[in-house]
Amino acid sequence: MSEPQAVGRHMAVLGGGAWGTALAQAMLRAGHRVSLWARDAEIAAAIRQGENPRYLPGIAIDQGIEATTSLAEALEGADCILAVTPAQSLRQVLNEARQHIAPVIPIVLCAKGIERDSGALLSTIASEILPGNPIAALSGPSFATDVAKDLPTAVVVASRDEALAAELAALFSARNLRCYSSDDLVGVEIGGALKNVFALAAGAVAGAGLGASAQAAMVTRGFVELRRIGAAFGAKPETLMGLSGLGDLMLTCSSVQSRNFAYGLAMGQGESLADRPLAEGVPTAAIAARLAAEQGIDAPIISAVAAILEGAITIGEAVSMLMTRPLRTETD
Numbered sequence: 246m247s248e249p250q251a252v253g254r255h256m257a258v259l260g261g262g263a264w265g266t267a268l269a270q271a272m273l274r275a276g277h278r279v280s281l282w283a284r285d286a287e288i289a290a291a292i293r294q295g296e297n298p299r300y301l302p303g304i305a306i307d308q309g310i311e312a313t314t315s316l317a318e319a320l321e322g323a324d325c326i327l328a329v330t331p332a333q334s335l336r337q338v339l340n341e342a343r344q345h346i347a348p349v350i351p352i353v354l355c356a357k358g359i360e361r362d363s364g365a366l367l368s369t370i371a372s373e374i375l376p377g378n379p380i381a382a383l384s385g386p387s388f389a390t391d392v393a394k395d396l397p398t399a400v401v402v403a404s405r406d407e408a409l410a411a412e413l414a415a416l417f418s419a420r421n422l423r424c425y426s427s428d429d430l431v432g433v434e435i436g437g438a439l440k441n442v443f444a445l446a447a448g449a450v451a452g453a454g455l456g457a458s459a460q461a462a463m464v465t466r467g468f469v470e471l472r473r474i475g476a477a478f479g480a481k482p483e484t485l486m487g488l489s490g491l492g493d494l495m496l497t498c499s500s501v502q503s504r505n506f507a508y509g510l511a512m513g514q515g516e517s518l519a520d521r522p523l524a525e526g527v528p529t530a531a532i533a534a535r536l537a538a539e540q541g542i543d544a545p546i547i548s549a550v551a552a553i554l555e556g557a558i559t560i561g562e563a564v565s566m567l568m569t570r571p572l573r574t575e576t577d
């Protein structure tokens with residue numbers, strides 16, 4: 246098992262939001278040089294001054310992150326690139342960045358979602374745009390605020406190239422960031438993408454005051470849907486049981502700190518959903534419901550979440566639909 250090491254590589258982080266900033270902090274702590282590309286000049290300037298008040302208010306950011314609005318500058322000489330903009334913007338960001346990226350540099354996907362228009366996993370998008378670059382994904386139960394505050398956190402780094410995954414896990418690990426490695430790229434991606442949809446459902450249950458028992462049932466049956474869809478994508482069951490699947494499901498389905506859970510909570514309470522923080526489960530629910538339907542996979546919770554978000558049904562109607570489905574054995 247590789248030990249955490251500080252080897253002073255150059256990590257380029259694309260994205261100046263909560264997770265990009267937190268991961269930049271983590272990379273600094275792991276002993277690397279860190280450049281960060283942010284779209285907004287005021288965010289880049291604030292990060293250089295030791296804060297990111299829009300996305301990580303009240304948390305001190307270590308000095309030393311080379312934040313810039315220039316992709317060319319951020320990517321110049323990078324040994325590894327962490328892509329940390331929202332899932333729906335990955336294609337656009339990588340298309341803009343590709344001219345500055347040398348073919349052998351690993352691209353580590355840190356967003357969680359499925360592209361809404363195409364149904365593509367993020368690794369598929371990255372491979373299309375950067376066919377020569379090794380692709381990895383970093384995922385697991387990890388709130389940006391926890392990582393930025395250097396609280397103990399465990400994540401998984403996956404790549405089809407097992408040796409690369411182990412190398413990246415060793416490079417990223419630090420005193421309070423423990424990275425496991427995996428060769429199940431698709432399994433890690435699908436767990437990270439779908440847990441956000443179930444967090445919306447769990448939040449809605451909490452918001453509508455349906456009780457802790459309903460919430461536990463929702464998460465457990467959500468996990469069954471994750472296993473079914475994961476199997477269709479070729480994910481390993483043990484990956485879905487791991488940090489990026491069950492681990493992240495537990496975190497985001499139980500904490501109002503999760504933006505997806507909080508979005509669901511607001512839905513359940515009948516609050517306005519305008520101008521809320523990023524909730525990746527919203528676009529992913531729509532495409533996951535479509536993919537499941539196209540492949541004949543039974544995914545009633547995902548379909549219900551998508552239908553509620555579309556305004557096609559109410560939460561009450563969704564609950565009644567879920568509760569009156571034909572009875573079956575639990576393990577089907």
Ligand SMILES: NC(=O)C1=CN([C@@H]2O[C@H](COP(=O)(O)OP(=O)(O)OC[C@H]3O[C@@H](n4cnc5c(N)ncnc54)[C@H](O)[C@@H]3O)[C@@H](O)[C@H]2O)C=CC1
Pocket residue numbers: 260261262263264265283284285288300329330331332334337338355356357358387388389390522523525
């Ligand atoms: N915040 C968290 O605790 C964690 C977030 N993630 C994932 O990381 C991804 C990013 O999330 P956050 O950083 O938290 O979101 P955020 O909302 O805090 O920040 C998103 C950043 O991306 C930028 N952005 C949005 N669209 C862009 C575009 N088209 N081009 C360039 N920049 C663009 C925004 O300006 C902002 O700086 C999401 O997929 C999320 O699921 C994963 C683990 C933890």
Ligand SMILES: O=C(CO)COP(=O)(O)O
Pocket residue numbers: 357385386387388389441444493496497502503504505506523524525
């Ligand atoms: O993915 C996350 C923690 O692992 C963050 O979840 P939210 O995007 O729901 O806040």
